[in-house]
Amino acid sequence: MHRVEIAALLPITITTLTALAVMIGIAIKRSHTQAFIGTVVGLAIAFASVILAGGVPRQVTPLLMIDHYASIFMGLIIVSAAGSALLAYRYFELRDTQPEEFYLLLLLATVGAEILACSAHFASFFLGLEILSISLYAMIGYLKERRHPLEAAIKYLILAAASSAFLLFGMALVYADSGTMEFARITRAETDTWYPLMTTLGTTLIFTGVAFKLALVPFHLWTPDVYEGAPAPVTAFIATVSKAAVFAVLLRYYNSSAGEHAFFVILSVIAVASILVGNLLALRQTNVKRILAYSSISHLGYVLIALLAGRDTGNQAVVFYLIAYSMTILAAFATVTALSGAGRDADEIDDYGGLFWRRPLIGSIFTIALLSLAGMPATAGFIGKFYLIAAGAATEQWLLIFVLIVGSAIGLFYYLRIIEAMFSAAQPVAPVLRPISVAEGAVLVTLAVIVLWVGIYPQPILAVLARR
Template identity: 40%
Template sequence: MIAIPQIDYSLLLPHILLAAAAILVILFDLLLPIDKKSLNQPVSLILLVLAWFFSVRALIPNPGTSAMLHGDGFSVFFFSVFIIAAILVILTADAYLKRNNMNTGEFYALVIFAAAGASLMAAAADLIVLFLGLEVMSISLYVLAGFHRERLKSNEAALKYFLLGAFFSGFLLYGIVLLYSVAGTTNISALLDYSASPSVPMLIGAALVLIAFGFKASLVPLHFWSPDVYDGAPTPVSAFMATAAKAAAFAAMLRVFYYLLPDLGINLSSALWVIAVLSMTAGNVIALMQSNIKRMLAYSSIAHAGYLLTGFLALNEAGVAGIMFYLFAYTLMNIGAFTIASVINVRGKGDYQISDFAGAGTKNPFLAVMMAVFLFSLAGIPPTAGFFGKFYLFSAALDAGYIYLVVIAVLNSALSVFYYLRVLVIMFMQADEELPAVKWSPTISLALILCALGILNFGIFPGSLLRFIGQAGL
């Protein structure tokens, strides 16, 4: 007889509810007559909100943890971030899907599946659970990246992401195997018993796991896929990948390495230091030269991964809080920016040129002002949440003694201002009478307003979110 262990269903609740929501969306989509498909969107949104509500109601008062899963504040926080990302993407994807005659039900279900995988990653207490989460998320994203079947670039993106992603899943799995060979278990906290005098397989295993996360977070030198994939994938999917998938990678990285890394004895931090500097600098410098808005945002997201890594390197409470705050802010501002890129794209030839923004300040002032908020936040200028997040990350790193790293990071954020401002220049300061005004759906307006309000609110009054994050640390 196989002994069935006691299962604590309350810890599983968020993941079960999310997966159930995704399955329900698929079933519902099947039952809907073809002319009623627009109901998919409200149904998905309602299911997401319900899943969030019941999970949070169950977990916040009684946080718990088991050998497989954590149900602590950290997982609830990331669960909420992924739900928010999914809600925003579903709100904004509608127009894109309709425009390209794509099936909405499948798309929403896949987004929710990806969110379920991501939340499993953030809650994992065991490397196998983590791997499971990563695969659920990644496979959904592979499909989503290629969702625009008629578009060659979309196919290319899916294939590239799939091949490389599968390759790096191998890294992760092999790393887990090596760690298992040392510890005899895949439980993350049990690894700490063996880390004081780490054996060679343990070090290699840890490095391999780190590399796999670095790939998902698109850190240099594992970033090569991201511009092509973000560019080729349907824009709402790019937004989701750049935010939720990156957040999941950082959450997993913190879960595994927050206690392990300082214990390992050898200096992985100097390698991470170099990676952080390279990611920030390469991301920003290459972003300067882009004429395609999606590629620009892709390279900027590499730079943002570098900023986040400075908080990770600090390996202190403030660093974790900084990463959480920044990822939340980053989710809002990046989804906002990608959404506007997708709306504005209709004005041009459909190849996401930054020049398509010309004159948007006069023709579409609402979109232009929203974009300005997102870009200022990405550039880290107060009073936006992007500024406060960056400030918090950098102060954590400075507190840990990384003075030069922080100096390089702040100079990088000054450098990044260049390309963010360029979009503003084109929108507000160059008139182009030929490009028409665009129209967009009310759900997109709603999503943009939510993003902008969040950015300004948590930029000016970060206290409430900080308090929550303070209790939700590792």
């Protein structure tokens, strides 16, 4: 292997080595702090290597394609994983459990996500996805003495396994027809007109498997239970790392076999259904984690619009929106984590009654996060939504834009409900408040600053996206 190829692989290698180091560290001496610091430092080095190694697109073996988008996605994945790790420390500290292995799982899941972001081949696609999913099962059920996490883990296990089966079968069909597993070669084999039936069927099945992971309607049923049941830092991880990684591979796959009207129609229907169903189902929820779960369904629907719009604008809009969304939802779950006491997670709307008056800083940050999810100006979500509508308008997808607008308006109701609760004079029935740790405070403030900064001056990110 050439030296530059090794350099390009550095982020994945470093994350893997960190996982190994943390594992050996645990074997020598059980120490939560040590595992935690090892994880954060490893991820920081991995992030630095993304920046250093990012540059010229490089195909490393037929399996991995480390190009501009892959680097951006890896950066996003590592930052989100580090954010989740920072949140996890205090969260597990408060709970009577052995938390060290959690970081191991988190690092492995991150490796899987990074591989997904770079994968250009069915083998790496499947490997990455399975590394990510299997680590996630254990992460979701990590608090094994409690009922909800276990239930959530089993649900996720069964549905993810089913979706993997779909995915595998789809890959097999495509392979049977085209004789290749490389994304790029599949297209090259069929230059003109229509795909043969088997490839169409296979790709449809692959999209089905991906839609499961992204929780797009009608494959969304696991989302609310898993979001609610999983420990808050893990929910943050699912909402950011796993979604971004799977979307990265979808983006690559769709772009390589783009221009297919059959898929265009199917994906449009899925997008419309996700936006409307996600937003409508969120209306009746009283649990903040469930609201964010349903809202994530609709947000992924929004991103599909940009994917369908295609071209450079569309692809940039996808990446930008995912960055904006990840930072925002991370801030939201950081608030949930920071407020969760040892007994249970602070996930009922009533827990947030009068939060702003009792804890102005956390209340403001959660408000900023919710306003960003709602797409209000001066937040990252606004520029993201603007970018999506721009991508749609550039290719004249007026129907999809209209659905996005209607969806955003419905979304306002439930975001405002949480905000209303925070600004009301009501006191929570059973306060689950605890003082926040320095790490949590730092994460919260950093994320809030990022969300506002991206909302007011996104030029640096736009410049990075435009660089090819």
